[in-house]
Amino acid sequence: MGDVKKIATRExxxxxxxxxxxxxxxxxxxxxxxxxxxxxxxxxxxxPDRFIDCGIAEGNMMAVAAGMATCGKLVWASTFAMFASxxxxxxxxxxxxxxxxxVKIGATHAGITVGExxxxxxxxxxxxxxxxxxxxxxxxxxxxxxxxxxxxxxxELDGPVYLRTGRAxxxxxxxxxxxxxxIGKGIQLKEGGDVSIVATGLMVNSALEAAELLKADGINADxxxxxxxxxxxxxxxxxxxxxxGKVFTAEEHSVIGGLGAAVCEVLAEECPTKxxxxxxxxxxxxxxxxxxxxxxxxxxxxxLYEQIKEKL
Amino acid sequence: MDNIxxxxxxxxxxxxxxxxxxxxxxxxxxxSLSAADIFTYLYFEEMNIDPKNPKDPGxxxxxxxxxxxxxxxxxxxxxxxxxPKEDLLTLRKLGSHLQGHPSLKCTEGVDMSTGxxxxxxxxxxxxxxxxxxxxxxxxxxxxxxxxEIEEGQVWEAAMFAGAKKLDNLVVIVDNNGLQIDGPIExxxxxxxxxxxxxxxxxxxxxxxxxxxxQLRAAFKEAKETxxxxxxxxxxxxxxxxxxxxxxxxxxxxxxxxxxxxxxxMADLDKIGEELK
Numbered sequence: 309m310g311d312v313k314k315i316a317t318r319e320x321x322x323x324x325x326x327x328x329x330x331x332x333x334x335x336x337x338x339x340x341x342x343x344x345x346x347x348x349x350x351x352x353x354x355x356p357d358r359f360i361d362c363g364i365a366e367g368n369m370m371a372v373a374a375g376m377a378t379c380g381k382l383v384w385a386s387t388f389a390m391f392a393s394x395x396x397x398x399x400x401x402x403x404x405x406x407x408x409x410x411v412k413i414g415a416t417h418a419g420i421t422v423g424e425x426x427x428x429x430x431x432x433x434x435x436x437x438x439x440x441x442x443x444x445x446x447x448x449x450x451x452x453x454x455x456x457x458x459x460x461x462x463x464e465l466d467g468p469v470y471l472r473t474g475r476a477x478x479x480x481x482x483x484x485x486x487x488x489x490x491i492g493k494g495i496q497l498k499e500g501g502d503v504s505i506v507a508t509g510l511m512v513n514s515a516l517e518a519a520e521l522l523k524a525d526g527i528n529a530d531x532x533x534x535x536x537x538x539x540x541x542x543x544x545x546x547x548x549x550x551x552x553g554k555v556f557t558a559e560e561h562s563v564i565g566g567l568g569a570a571v572c573e574v575l576a577e578e579c580p581t582k583x584x585x586x587x588x589x590x591x592x593x594x595x596x597x598x599x600x601x602x603x604x605x606x607x608x609x610x611x612l613y614e615q616i617k618e619k620l
Numbered sequence: 621m622d623n624i625x626x627x628x629x630x631x632x633x634x635x636x637x638x639x640x641x642x643x644x645x646x647x648x649x650x651x652s653l654s655a656a657d658i659f660t661y662l663y664f665e666e667m668n669i670d671p672k673n674p675k676d677p678g679x680x681x682x683x684x685x686x687x688x689x690x691x692x693x694x695x696x697x698x699x700x701x702x703x704p705k706e707d708l709l710t711l712r713k714l715g716s717h718l719q720g721h722p723s724l725k726c727t728e729g730v731d732m733s734t735g736x737x738x739x740x741x742x743x744x745x746x747x748x749x750x751x752x753x754x755x756x757x758x759x760x761x762x763x764x765x766x767x768e769i770e771e772g773q774v775w776e777a778a779m780f781a782g783a784k785k786l787d788n789l790v791v792i793v794d795n796n797g798l799q800i801d802g803p804i805e806x807x808x809x810x811x812x813x814x815x816x817x818x819x820x821x822x823x824x825x826x827x828x829x830x831x832x833x834q835l836r837a838a839f840k841e842a843k844e845t846x847x848x849x850x851x852x853x854x855x856x857x858x859x860x861x862x863x864x865x866x867x868x869x870x871x872x873x874x875x876x877x878x879x880x881x882x883x884x885m886a887d888l889d890k891i892g893e894e895l896k
Binding site: 336357358360362363365367368370371372373374375376377378379380381398399402403406407408 | 677681683723724725731732733735736738739740742743744745746747748749750751753754756772773776777779780783784
């Protein structure tokens with residue numbers, strides 16, 4: 309995997325908005341003074357009349373987005389995941405989700421791979437916060453191909469969507485003709501009968517790398533990409549749990565409330581199975597390069613492999 | 621519509637507030653009554669709306685940012701013919717389309733779900749922004765409480781509306797001077813309200829909230845104002861029209877009991893008689 313092309317999913321997000329903009333004349337993009345970082349600036353350049361900078365006021369931006377949606381606009385509201393899901397939580401809940409308006413929240417800079425900015429900007433709670441809101445679709449794409457597909461699918465869906473992307477470059481792993489994105493449908497990436505690795509976001513790549521390392525030890529892993537945390541693909545989870553009886557979840561998010569919790573909720577009811585949640589263990593992040601942080605928090609391929617081995 | 625007719629409708633709106641909160645055993649009569657003349661002027665004179673076509677994309681919009689005064693909004697919507705007045709008796713009850721705070725999914729004529737203070741003005745600014753992008757002719761009105769403007773988001777929205785020159789937006793502040801914990805100056809003094817909106821690049825007009833001539837002149841002036849949103853600071857009396865509720869902070873969020881209901885309706889019937 310060493311030579312694989314790396315693209316940050318925030319780049320993919322900005323590019324996708326600009327690519328799709330012409331197809332949706334009613335689409336508008338809002339940002340809160342971060343268009344250079346969230347990459348909505350790409351859309352701004354292509355469609356300056358449909359880009360609105362709301363300034364550093366995320367709560368207002370979310371409710372402005374809601375108001376615009378009531379007037380028939382397809383609205384993308386962008387800022388860092390920390391501010392989208394944290395600062396503006398209640399605006400998202402009450403002004404966007406309660407009336408089930410057609411607002412897409414483009415949340416970039418999720419997770420520890422925000423890197424050098426440190427814990428204040430490394431949102432590790434957004435999946436938990438967003439998936440608990442009724443009617444909210446939560447998508448956490450793994451790479452460039454998946455992010456672009458997710459942006460398109462979100463535009464086609466009538467209702468609120470939270471799209472989680474990252475700052476750091478991640479390998480493009482889905483660049484193949486068979487790749488198909490469908491909201492709520494997990495993707496089987498590897499077949500193996502010994503252990504299941506269920507991953508989301510950039511951890512899908514780590515899961516594939518961990519699976520290679522496990523294979524060298526004679527352990528065959530079932531690797532599943534859950535790009536949609538909500539609604540989650542119950543069938544694929546039950547199937548893999550029945551097959552292997554041991555499930556590891558992997559996410560660049562707190563182990564509380566995110567993908568791991570969502571998987572546990574499904575399996576506890578549908579197919580009780582031992583589940584180990586791998587992610588950030590109820591701590592805040594810290595400054596460092598994205599790569600160094602992934603290693604320290606044992607979320608790179610090798611770290612994930614070692615964590616799995618310790619539990620087997 | 622002449623002022624007498626407007627006053628008659630406003631009195632009916634007030635009766636609806638008293639009746640619905642009494643039936644519900646809860647709700648917010650004080651701020652619904654102080655805003656009753658504003659509701660009436662908007663729905664009977666100012667706004668381009670059609671109760672038979674409540675989702676007309678070209679209609680004017682109203683956002684009740686002070687969502688707790690839903691009884692006032694519901695009462696004027698019923699008075700204007702959006703739904704039967706009898707429905708007001710179902711306010712806040714299980715299965716009713718009249719939720720405790722406005723919900724656009726539940727009630728015909730409600731343009732935005734509100735209740736969490738400070739958010740409605742932002743949504744209204746968003747509607748005005750969408751209108752600007754589309755070169756649409758509709759106008760957007762939003763009503764705020766004077767306690768509500770203690771919310772920081774109100775000023776985020778005001779900055780946005782002023783900066784984007786949303787002259788199709790009118791912000792009305794129901795300045796009755798009282799919030800739950802007491803007089804606004806004592807709780808967390810948001811005054812001077814007019815100068816604050818001026819500082820946020822609004823055209824500001826002070827009016828007596830219960831004088832239809834002043835309301836008429838203010839909304840006309842707002843329509844003629846180009847390049848800036850308008851803020852109408854409407855100086856009002858909380859509980860207006862019901863003798864024992866007037867100026868009483870205790871009637872912010874309390875429903876009248878049976879005896880109080882009878883007294884309140886007698887007060888309003890008397891006003892109605894005088895308007896005949």
